[in-house]
Amino acid sequence: MARNLDDWIQAYLVYTAEQESPEIYHAWAAVSAIAGALRRRVYFDQKYFQLYPNMYIVLVSPPGKCKKTTAMTMARKRLAPVPGINFVVDSTSRERLILDMSTAFVDGQSAMTAYSGEFGSLVTTSQMDMVVFLTDIFDSPDEWSHKTKGGGTNKIKMPYLNLMAGTTPDWLARAMPLDTIGIGLTSRVVFVYADKARMANPFPDPSPAQKELANLLTEDLIEISTMEGEFVFDPDAKEAYRKWYQGDRIEEIDNTDDPRLIGYYSRKDVHLIKLCMIVAASRRSETKITMADYETSLKMLKVVEERMPRVFAHVGRNPLNLEYEHVLAILAQNPQGVPRSAIMDALKFNAR
Numbered sequence: 001m002a003r004n005l006d007d008w009i010q011a012y013l014v015y016t017a018e019q020e021s022p023e024i025y026h027a028w029a030a031v032s033a034i035a036g037a038l039r040r041r042v043y044f045d046q047k048y049f050q051l052y053p054n055m056y057i058v059l060v061s062p063p064g065k066c067k068k069t070t071a072m073t074m075a076r077k078r079l080a081p082v083p084g085i086n087f088v089v090d091s092t093s094r095e096r097l098i099l100d101m102s103t104a105f106v107d108g109q110s111a112m113t114a115y116s117g118e119f120g121s122l123v124t125t126s127q128m129d130m131v132v133f134l135t136d137i138f139d140s141p142d143e144w145s146h147k148t149k150g151g152g153t154n155k156i157k158m159p160y161l162n163l164m165a166g167t168t169p170d171w172l173a174r175a176m177p178l179d180t181i182g183i184g185l186t187s188r189v190v191f192v193y194a195d196k197a198r199m200a201n202p203f204p205d206p207s208p209a210q211k212e213l214a215n216l217l218t219e220d221l222i223e224i225s226t227m228e229g230e231f232v233f234d235p236d237a238k239e240a241y242r243k244w245y246q247g248d249r250i251e252e253i254d255n256t257d258d259p260r261l262i263g264y265y266s267r268k269d270v271h272l273i274k275l276c277m278i279v280a281a282s283r284r285s286e287t288k289i290t291m292a293d294y295e296t297s298l299k300m301l302k303v304v305e306e307r308m309p310r311v312f313a314h315v316g317r318n319p320l321n322l323e324y325e326h327v328l329a330i331l332a333q334n335p336q337g338v339p340r341s342a343i344m345d346a347l348k349f350n351a352r
Contacts, residue, residue, distance in 0.1 A: 001223055004216040008034060008224065008282040012078070015213040018204040021071040022194040024303065025059050029075035031300075032057050032164040034278045036079050036113035037225040040140065040160045042287060044231045044273050051270065052140045053277040054162040056189040058119050060169060060311045066194045068166030069117040075164070076115050078217050082225045088114035088161075094126035094133050098146050101137075101156045111160035119165035131185050137161050138188045169311060187263030190271055193307035224281050231277045231287045237294040244298070245269060260312045264305075272297055 005011040012030040013023060035053045044051040059068040079085055086104050088097060092114075104110045116122040123130050137144060137159050144156045233241060253265045264271075275297040276289045283293065330338055330346055 003220050003223060003285065005213075005220050006283065008217065008220055009279070010282075011213055011220075012075075012217055015206075015210050015217060016071075016074060018201065018206050018210065019067075019070065019074065020197040020199045020201045020204075021067040022196065022198050024192055024194055025066065025068065025071040026074070027300070028057050028059070028190070028192045028304075029071050029164065030282075031055065031275065031278050032072075032113075032162065033075045033079045033221065034224060034281055035274070036085060036162045037082050037221050038227060038278070038281055039084075039111040039162075039225070040109040040158055041225075041228040042231055042277060042281070044277060049139075051273050051277075052160055053274050053281075054138070054140060054160050055271070055274055055278075056134070056138060056163045056185075058164075058189050058191050059166045060172075060191050060193045061166075061195055063168050063170070066197050072115050072117070072164055072166065078214070078221055079113065081218050082222050084111075084225070086112045088112050088116075090116065091121060094130040097130075098133065098154050098156065101159055101161070102154045105157050109158040109160055110156050111162075113162040114164070116163070116165040118171075119167035120171045122165060134161070134163070135185045135188065138185075172312065184263070186260075187267045188270075189264075190301075190304060191308055191311040192304055193310050195310075223285065227281055227285055227287065229287045231280065231289055233276075233289045233294070234291060237276075237289050237291045240291060240294055241272075258309055258312070261305075261308060264308070268301065272301060275300060 009027060009030040012033075013026055016023075016026040019026070032055060035055050038053045040052050042053060059066070059071065061068060076087075080087075084106065086100075086106075088100065092100070097114075101110045101112055104112055114122070123134075126133075137156070138161070140158075140160050142158060144159050146154045146156075148154060232238075249265075249269060252268070253262060256262050256265050276293050279297050279300075280287070280289045280293040327343060330343060
């Protein structure tokens with residue numbers, strides 16, 4: 001079946017143009033929707049193991065700034081009509097997630113997509129147990145086993161977990177264990193930071209063409225969901241990736257001043273290949289990665305990386321750093337001075 005749209009991600013950005021969440025949020029929401037549709041039906045062969053296009057994407061902004069949940073909900077609506085898609089319940093524990101995935105085996109895979117308005121609520125329900133599980137399952141092993149408290153065993157055959165969530169820098173600073181930042185789970189996450197909505201639009205009014213795009217996007221996402229087989233690089237894209245892997249990738253790791261980002265850069269090759277598969281699937285049903293797909297994917301990651309230090313701005317510093325910066329902001333706005341009582345009043349809701 002022929003596609004309606006030349007590029008699903010770009011068409012999705014046109015469709016969402018009247019909504020005020022930042023464009024970068026909608027771009028990565030589109031990436032997540034395609035990853036959810038593809039599931040384990042496609043892969044990239046690394047000979048010793050296979051990479052699948054599932055991604056962990058977390059939208060980050062200060063509280064109430066950028067309508068993270070709205071951006072996720074809009075993408076979920078496009079994915080929901082695709083046959084065979086299983087969604088994780090909004091609020092879940094590790095045990096429930098394991099059970100759901102272990103009973104979701106259909107067509108040779110246990111594939112699920114999770115949308116969580118608050119990454120914190122997803123992780124903190126089971127604390128480090130959830131962190132460890134999400135870390136383990138990211139690589140989509142052939143089988144994952146878990147011994148229950150009652151002595152039984154839950155097995156997940158051919159797991160595939162695709163995750164999109166939202167959070168704030170404050171939550172990461174307060175709730176994520178310091179020894180998990182930069183390694184383990186967070187190195188497997190693409191954190192997408194924004195701090196400004198693109199417009200204040202109380203009455204969005206999509207054009208007739210934009211409204212029609214909603215149906216075309218769903219039709220094409222259903223078509224994307226039928227893709228299967230091995231993704232391969234075109235020769236020029238393969239050579240470009242080889243040069244990056246042996247050159248710029250190593251320089252990025254070596255020149256990373258922030259230790260909280262070293263883990264991400266060490267795994268960037270995984271993120272890049274996954275994204276290449278998704279961008280290619282956005283454009284055609286043939287499982288090949290062209291030079292244009294590779295360049296687009298690399299550019300998307302670089303844009304995210306420029307903002308990523310702000311995600312972890314408060315992590316691993318003085319525990320009173322949030323309050324310190326709050327006081328500095330108050331003083332900057334009041335150069336003539338502020339009564340101590342006013343500062344104390346401003347900080348009264350900063351309880352940990």
